[in-house]
Amino acid sequence: MAGAEDLKVLGTRQSMFTVRVLWALKLKGVEYEFIEEDLVHKSSLLLALNPVHKKVPVLVHGGKPIVESKIILEYIDETWKQRPLLPEDPPQRAYARFWAAFIDDKLMEAARKAFATTAEAQAIAVESTTEALNLLEGELQGKKYFSGGEEIGYLDIVAGWIAYWLQFIEEVGGFKAMDSTKFPRLDAWIKNFLQITSVAQNLPPPHELRSIFCAIQDAMQIK
Amino acid sequence: MAGAEDLKVLGTRQSMFTVRVLWALKLKGVEYEFIEEDLVHKSSLLLALNPVHKKVPVLVHGGKPIVESKIILEYIDETWKQRPLLPEDPPQRAYARFWAAFIDDKLMEAARKAFATTAEAQAIAVESTTEALNLLEGELQGKKYFSGGEEIGYLDIVAGWIAYWLQFIEEVGGFKAMDSTKFPRLDAWIKNFLQITSVAQNLPPPHELRSIFCAIQDAMQIK
Structure with missing residues (x-):
């Protein structure tokens, strides 16, 4: 039964991640509709609601999907204040x-x-890196920053290594995933991001990063 | 210079994780003392403040350490409300x-x-699993639940798979890490946890989990 909240959980009752969400909703006393997923034949609804990971659980609240179990737990805790889950x-x-x-x-x-x-080969990992960057590129449509505003936010800070460290990882690792022609929005974001004073004043010099990544690679003796 | 807050950041200026924290504090306008770490010869202070991961960054606020960069960002956002980082x-x-x-x-x-x-062999991974369980065992000293109270909280929910799914993972995977003799507090926590109505009413039957883990293993063709 759908509660007054129009709240659905897509998942399987066998999934430890799904059940975390059910436990939390139960503890909160929040009603929800449970939609059982067949992970062998994933529903078009699941693929539409969680296109990145195509995984359960998905919490659908008023039509909006929330995914990833720990994030869903935080969402639940912020939305329904009774019986707090986090201190x-x-x-x-x-x-x-x-x-x-x-x-x-x-x-x-x-x-x-x-x-x-x-174990996976480098070529596969580079492909995965590129695919991941491509998804982020899509998220930047119509945006200057990931925050969606004129100022950077949490997500921009977390993404910050892409703007700077990634080029040295690629250089020392001998691969290329961040292609400015292929990802023009990310390229613009990088340029904007690196112009922010708080960011620009706290970047290590290139030679230090090259030195560190070379040292790591030498230590691993993989090249 | 230490600010009025008695706030320190242990890290390296080359670390993308450390710099996330510096960016956030800068954006907030919060003063801090930066303590440069030598990761080749980690300080006893770092090892004392972050004994689990032995990694930077560590934020030390009024003597209390906060570790893991994303978690530090959330801590900072919750502690200093100006210039919010999360929406x-x-x-x-x-x-x-x-x-x-x-x-x-x-x-x-x-x-x-x-x-x-x-790539790592199973024996090493079992050892790592056991070590991780041992750390959690230590955290349960004097506690019924990870929440520290008479009711479970967020951390208990996240840990919930240990109480139930792990045994099937071990069984199908052909290893044993959760030893009730070695980890009596965890064993007691599992028993208490599984008696909670909201938990007990949302556990899949053993045969379903066995079936699923066997299917996964067959699909991977590793045994």
Whole structure:
């Protein structure tokens, strides 16, 4: 049954990520409609709502999709204030986020490797890098910054390494993914971003980055 | 110079993660003391402040360390309200977080693979899994839940897969990391966690998880 909120969860009841969302909504006492997904034959609805990852869970609130389980949890906590999931105090919030990330990134990754190890060649990874950049290019349509405004925001800061470090990673790694002809909006964003005083005053010189990336590569002895 | 806030940033000016933090503090107009780290010879201060990852950046505010760049950004945004970095509206916050995660997890990972590919054996990954569980065990000292209270919170929900799915991952993957004798607090947490009604009512049956993990393994043809 759809609640008064027009709230849907697309997922599978077998998915640990989906169930996190269900737990949170239950704890909040928020009603939702559950839409069971068949991950072997993904629905056109899922592909439309989560075109990047094509994954469950997706929370659909008033027609708007929210994806990625930890992000959905934060969304839920911000939208329905009752029964808070994150603590109120910023250091405690940071503590919770730190360990949540540790669990998903370190522990889950270690378990994933224990379960199945894979390896990919550089050409495939370059292709993936290019595909990822292409998606970001699409997000910049009609925008100066990722923030959507005349000033940079959080997302611009997180994306900042693309504007500067990536070129040295590519140079030392011997590949090229960021092509200014192919990605004119990203290219414009990089130029705008690097002109911001707070940004420009805190960039390491090129020779330091070249030196570091070369040292890392030497240490790994892969070239 | 230390500002009135007693705020320090441990990092290197070459680190894209450190510089995110510097940009944010600059945009906020918050003063801080910068402590340059030598990553080849990490300081005892860094190891004490970030014992899990032993990485920069670390934000130290009134003596308390905050680590992981995206989490530090959220901390900064919550602590100093001027010049917000994240939007105010929950769907927009989710949007920013989604793409930030995409950049760090998908794009950066693809670039990392383009830069250097590595492979690890199962034994090493099991050891890593065990080490990660051991750290979580330490965090449960004197606690019933990760929330620190009598009710579960966000971190418990994120950790929830350990309480249930991990056993099937281990079974199908042919390894064992979660040892109840070695990790008695985690074992107690699992039992308590699984008794919560909202949790217990949303667990998939064992045969479904076994079936799924076997199917995944068959598809990967690694056994």
